[in-house]
Amino acid sequence: MARSFLIRFAALAALGVASCSSADQPPAAVQPPFTARSTSLEITNGIKVVTNVSLPNGFAPIAGRAPMWLENSAEIGVVGMQDGHTVVYGLGGPDWHAGRVLATEIGPSAAARGTIVDVAASPEGLTLATAIVAPDHKRVDVVIRDLIASGPGNVIASFDGRFDSISLSWLNSATIALALRKHPEESIEHADSDDTDHPPATPIDGLQLIVVTGASSVAPLKLGCPMSALSWSTHGVYAVGQGDSSTAPVVIDRRKSVCGKFGRSTPIHVLDWDSEEEGTFLFVGVDPTNNTVDVYRHNIETGAEHVVGVSTGAASFTPGGDIVVLGNQKLTFRMATERPQLEMLAQVAIVQPDESRTDVKSLGFNSTPAMLAQSSMAYSKGADEAAMQVFAPSQPIPWRKIVSYSLPTDAAFLLAAGPARGTVTMSWSPKGRWLAFLDGDASTGATLTVLAPPR
DSSP: OOGGGSSTTSOSSOOOOOOOOOTTOOOOOOOOOEEEEOSSOEEETTOEEEEEEEOOTTOEEOTTOOOEEETTTTEEEEEEEETTEEEEEEEESGGGOEEEEEEESSSTTOSSSSEEEEEEEOTTSSEEEEEEEOTTSSEEEEEEEETTSOSSOEEEEEEESOEEEEEEEEEETTEEEEEEEEOTTHHHHHHTOOOOSSOOOOOOOEEEEEEOSTTOEEEEEOOSSOOOOEEEOTTSSEEEEOOBTTBOOEEEETTTTEEEEOSOSSOEEEEEEOSSSTTEEEEEEEOTTSSSEEEEEEETTTOOEEEEESSOOOEEEOTTSOEEEEEOTTOOHHHHHHOTTOOEEEEEEEEEGGGTEEEEEEEEEEEOHHHHTTOEEEEETTTTEEEEEEEEOOSSSOEEEEEEEETTTTEEEEEEEEESOSEEEEEEOTTSSOEEEEEEETTTEEEEEEEEOOO
């Protein structure tokens, strides 16, 4: 069983984050003073640091696994690797300094032995679900842990078989969607079984809906298409199988219990769903040249698809259906392909699809197409504010900048900056009051930092 299930979509294109110089480079901005730091980032003077919490030695964040806000923000869950095993720590108490193990693969805190391949918190943050592959790789256990209660949790459902893709999502506080894609040889193995007393069991495959309340139950939903990591629409009507190295993306309509091809053979990464239009979503996908990645807006019901941003990985819907996207308005497919190290201003744009209108704001520093393609965004719909991880040219290694942009105030702030080492993941508290980011690696250590961005 490949551990890469947990590390979804580390990069759609191996573009690299390189540095370069330009004869047209604008005068260097005066760097603000710093008064606090995390593992690799220095916090801008004046930004309120709510807390800094060091994780145990050897802990390394997993790319794409942002901090999870649990129990009405009383606890923050962080996912990482430690001593070769996946572990989920919960940080709570005053300033989130009290730690505990929420899920692990070994030891007395493990609800089931094996390999953790996916983790998800319930919508209200009171329950944690993990999918664990048994040591012999012939079973998947789904473990539920009530975060208010003590103990490692309980196995509520098990599925026999070998699987090439396993992902779980919460559709609501009572239902988990588990997507399974059986190993191609699984059917043959069952057919060749020597057990003559019982007929060969049909290998489990496809989408499993698990009701976690009461005695719990499992309802298979046979769709006839291969599963990959799923992203669900706001109300759970649609899902997109994002694809992987051996499976193309698909679209699922849960109301009709049908699925179909998405129209791409390469994997995509869903960034966000429009809360105003249930079937509309943003995704990052490889462009036609296969040399960079772009952000697209897609509507499932009409099939309409539009490019939102060229050579970027950062975009989100606003509560009203507008789109916030990082990039550069003059950047074209050709420029991104032929001049990936060309320095240009990093900009954030507010796109209003219904009015064909775009407002562009400069962030005040340069990036490159290759670096913009590696960018990421965490968006708070509660505060209507974006936090962006952007890279800038620098010697000897690129510089990482964490920038916030508030739509209500039309103001951007540099929250933190530092050399692009290790991994940084970030998320907003449910109402957007705080921004948490986890950064570091196994050798230098990892730190959870919580900020209160200026408003």
